[in-house]
Amino acid sequence: MNLISLFRRRDSAPVARERLQVLLAHERAFVGKSDLLAVLQEEIISVIAKHVTIERERVQIKMDRGDPISTLEIDVEVPSAAAAAVLSARPALA
Amino acid sequence: MATVIVVTSGKGGVGKTTSTAALGAALAQQDQNVVVVDFDVGLRNLDLVMGAERRVVFDLINVVQGDAKLPQALIRDKRIDTLSLLPASQTRDKEALTAEGVTRVIGELREKFDYIICDSPAGIERGATLAMRHADAAVVVTNPEVSSVRDSDRIIGMLDAKTAKAERGEKIDKHLLLTRYDGARASRGEMLKTEDVLEILSIPLLGIIPESEEVLRASNLGTPVTLGNPNSVAAKAYFEAARRLRGETLVVTVPAARRSFMDRLFGRRAVA
Numbered sequence: 001m002n003l004i005s006l007f008r009r010r011d012s013a014p015v016a017r018e019r020l021q022v023l024l025a026h027e028r029a030f031v032g033k034s035d036l037l038a039v040l041q042e043e044i045i046s047v048i049a050k051h052v053t054i055e056r057e058r059v060q061i062k063m064d065r066g067d068p069i070s071t072l073e074i075d076v077e078v079p080s081a082a083a084a085a086v087l088s089a090r091p092a093l094a
Numbered sequence: 095m096a097t098v099i100v101v102t103s104g105k106g107g108v109g110k111t112t113s114t115a116a117l118g119a120a121l122a123q124q125d126q127n128v129v130v131v132d133f134d135v136g137l138r139n140l141d142l143v144m145g146a147e148r149r150v151v152f153d154l155i156n157v158v159q160g161d162a163k164l165p166q167a168l169i170r171d172k173r174i175d176t177l178s179l180l181p182a183s184q185t186r187d188k189e190a191l192t193a194e195g196v197t198r199v200i201g202e203l204r205e206k207f208d209y210i211i212c213d214s215p216a217g218i219e220r221g222a223t224l225a226m227r228h229a230d231a232a233v234v235v236t237n238p239e240v241s242s243v244r245d246s247d248r249i250i251g252m253l254d255a256k257t258a259k260a261e262r263g264e265k266i267d268k269h270l271l272l273t274r275y276d277g278a279r280a281s282r283g284e285m286l287k288t289e290d291v292l293e294i295l296s297i298p299l300l301g302i303i304p305e306s307e308e309v310l311r312a313s314n315l316g317t318p319v320t321l322g323n324p325n326s327v328a329a330k331a332y333f334e335a336a337r338r339l340r341g342e343t344l345v346v347t348v349p350a351a352r353r354s355f356m357d358r359l360f361g362r363r364a365v366a
Contacts, residue, residue, distance in 0.1 A: 011283025016240050017290045024247050024294060
């Protein structure tokens with residue numbers, strides 16, 4: 001770090017460029033598939049529901065678009081055995 | 095053989111109407127027969143930027159719906175007689191614009207003019223898709239700013255999918271017009287550079303229009319900048335862009351960041 005950069009804020013244009021490159025790579029790939037996350041959520045819930053009783057409100061799906069990799073985070077709350085018993089007594093939710 | 099050009103961007107306020115007026119006038123000044131068509135139904139402004147707002151009688155919707163004949167709605171420019179305007183309707187909404195009607199009007203215009211320049215409304219709705227529908231080429235107006243670049247990318251995708259030419263399996267020529275460019279800020283790393291935008295959007299460059307007080311002055315006066323101040327940096331950039339649209343190969347000059355000693359002294363922003 002030299003003296004000049006001490007008095008200078010970090011250039012913002014390279015940040016803009018990088019953010020755009022990452023974002024557009026994803027938007028181009030997913031164009032016309034904007035409901036991809038909703039589809040994934042439905043299918044994942046139905047698979048899990050075959051084996052475990054779950055509440056669909058307790059399933060969270062998040063996507064973090066990054067470069068070079070993106071992450072798909074699936075957070076399923078599986079009730080404890082007692083809660084599951086109560087749940088299974090009710091009509092199936094999934 | 096007429097060429098239909100859509101001036102589009104996705105985002106509003108980037109300079110579509112200003113650029114339509116300037117490019118249309120520049121082509122007309124190069125002895126081409128030009129009509130500029132306002133597709134922004136309900137929010138027309140091309141008439142105002144062209145200085146013809148008091149001469150509008152009939153409009154695009156009247157012609158589309160058969161209430162007026164095309165020659166009745168066309169407004170011939172008073173300064174240059176190879177330039178005409180087909181205004182949009184200010185009172186109707188975009189639903190009045192039908193695909194069949196637009197097809198017919200563009201067909202009629204093709205018989206009368208060398209260049210038909212369609213000023214697209216912002217957004218990706220009906221007005222914008224109909225404005226690009228029959229285009230042979232597109233001018234994608236982009237500011238060196240993240241939201242404008244993102245919206246331009248979206249519009250480029252639509253040009254490749256939703257135009258009549260794309261549906262016939264042909265390629266639509268797309269050109270990037272970078273507007274409101276500030277060379278000084280770009281060189282200081284405060285603004286996306288031309289090469290950044292070109293690399294991200296990967297379409298050929300039609301021209302770089304510098305952020306310029308001449309552009310605002312032109313719309314204040316209702317005179318396209320190429321007619322009002324043909325020697326200004328902005329006008330020269332539009333003239334060169336018009337020549338490139340006609341197929342000439344010219345090196346694009348990046349407007350240099352020139353700051354006078356007095357500007358530096360008073361910290362004024364550079365106007366290239």
